[in-house]
Amino acid sequence: MSAHLQVSGLEVTVSGEHGERIRIVDDVNFEANKGEVLALIGESGSGKTTIALALMAYARRGCTISAGQIRIGDTSVLELSREQLFGFRGNRVSYVSQSAAAAFNPSKSIMDQVIETAMLHKLSSKSAARSKAIELFSSLALPNPETIGNHYPHQVSGGQLQRLMAAMALISDPDVVILDEPTTALDVTTQIEVLRAFKKVVRNRGTTAIYVSHDLSVVAQMADKIVVLKNGTVREAGETMQVLDAPSDEYTQALMAAAKPSLRVESLKKPDSETEAALLELRDVSAGFGRVDADGMPKFTILHDVNLTVERGTTLGIIGESGCGKSTLARTIAGLHPAAAGSICLDGVPLATHLSKRTRDQLRRVQIVFQNADTALNPAHTVEQVVGRPLVFYKGISADETHKRVAELLAQVKLPVDIATRRCAELSGGQKQRINLARALAAEPDIILCDEVTSALDTVVGAAILDLIAELRRELDVAFIFISHDISAVRSVCDDILVLYSGRTVEFGKRENFAAGPGHPYTDLLVSSVPELRQGWLEETSARTILRPVDNAVDVDEICAFVDRCPVRLDGICDTKRPPRLIHANGNEVLCHLPQAES
């Protein structure tokens, strides 16, 4: 019997600068049986989304599907006419994109959008479609399946929206559903729930799915077959088990190596002397947005009494989900977002909250590296201008010396010297991030704040940046604050780790301690939510119990902030009292009511 979905000799081209055709997908072949999940994996630019879109006979602007055959069931997709495609797309093949938030129309209710496909293709009556949607909502483990459809997209969370988009795709009972990086924009704790819901619904309905992702660990949970892509060609294809256990291709091996957590820093640096003041010390720092009240506190508090110390030459990791205040913390330290309360000391000397009141030398000693190198480097400047500016600004050295020093710095971040004359806009993402680091190093700072420096990069490129940071740490006497949502990245380069949850430090301690037993329930949740690079992990990880929401009348500042998500909370204590800061047996400071044995 021939496969349900068959792609052979697929070729997609774009027209180049001078009208020539450039192949971006070249001779791609794969097939999937009914009910199978096939994963397309590769880094950005590998052609994985282009291939996924080609399954709907769709090519993005400027692209042409120039050769090959795609067969779904007994339909030859590429031979369909315009009118036939109208009935085919969304009906027999449907698509779930990376950003559900951008895919939903904010001015229509969710239900209207979910059943729109069914209405458009006249598949069923409105009421039948509605009841089917509700059935899908409940099988996707969405809360209140009966009523969630009446909400508008901005009223539900990102993870819920992603599942609602899956419901939208599945409403027409498609032969093939394409999931294009559906969990990449989500936090790990949300990702695991969405993955579980996707897996269940795909299995139960026997849908054939194409799962597009760059994350091998996620793919290991979802897929039956894996196709590894690079530069538009298939590098390796096979059963998931076989690809994971015995990758034959060099590139697959590199991907596996980048996905495996590794320790990049071996030994802890000891502070030179016990009496010396810490390099950076934050005491009860609070910050927020909005109107400031009589006590000097803003209306919306983002950071609540954060304390931290960074010793010279060590690295502190700050981890938490999106919205927990980790970027605000970096901006507060840098002086971009003035703290409302508390003190920030550099070498024992208090820093002004706003950067305009700091001395030039204080500014030099604290450098910040932003997440997105695309916007952090001025596209109008050359690399030499970008890296050379701090040298001229802080040291006022001559043009000749600047030129020499820029070359040294480029070598330090492992870039060729001839890149200096190029404009930043012409560089790749990884190169930009290295320039970004080189600029920070040019100031010869004492501490560098790295805000999510690897999250916008491909796995392999991101791993190389982590290696670079680890190496810079060994060679230079620079301290880092490494902010990330990725716990394995934080673990691989940091000495101390601080876990931030809704602007509060819930756990703080040495890296080794985090491996030495349970800590704060949130940390445990975070750690257990990171997918492991093996099949069956998703099934083994216990499903989360749905928790009763906490009475909203209680002032959240007076109780534990994590209470409504905590799997081990004690009713009557956690939802009535503010948690104490305890030292656990593993040596960490933990903000929790629970004695350690129970957590």
Added chain:
Amino acid sequence: MNRVRGAGLVGLVLVIAWGLIALFGPMLAPYEVGAIVAPDVFERMGGAHLLGSDYLGRDVLSRLLNGARFTVGLSFGAALLASSSGAALALFSAISVRWVDETVSRLMDALISIPGKILALVIVAAFGSSMVLLLLIAAVSYMPGAFRIARSLAVNLNQMEYVQVARVRGEGRVHIAIFEILPNMIHPLLADFGLRFVFVVLLLSGLSFLGLGVQPPDADLGSLVRENISGLAEVAPAIIAPALAIATLTIGVNLLIDSLASGGRSVTDEA
């Protein structure tokens, strides 16, 4: 400029042609600009007078070649003044504290609410017409528009992370404005400058047509249309030629800007 193709190329040719005419027109003119050389008024095209003769029997081609200088030169000057002062004020406003920004912006809003042509009429009526005054009037009327566009660009760029990096480094406001923000708004500003140029050409031509613009014995393209208005019934080339001249100049600039603007946009996309 290697992206200029098709319609953009037509625009480029027209703009270069008008630029050359403005520079060298008087040297190319076959007759004295004020001399009555034709035996008849409103002569047809061809023969001794390529574009015929005007209402006094002067050579239209010579008058056109001389008049282009005023239209192109004055408009260029006024547009340059409007765009550069608008952009400078916008940068100043964007990097200043909130209340300065608000004050400057509201002042510009007030200025933009005064119709340019009426303002020009009032000023010319009060002070009489002179080249310098015309230039200033045109510049002042179109400066608030340039300010608005430049300010919105500058405010957006001011939020970019590279500007924040510069701020964390301790750079002064002037450095941030000139080295970090300005280079990234040059493309859209150039496109805007072209638009302003077209507006000014039309404003000045309109004023001249009403008799309030460039005064005799000098004549810009708008004045040429006005003084030959009585030839309209005869379809005299004396009125059609300067009207066509204004049209080709403005259309040429517009075509060029359109092709540059899309090229410019792709540059910002890469950024």
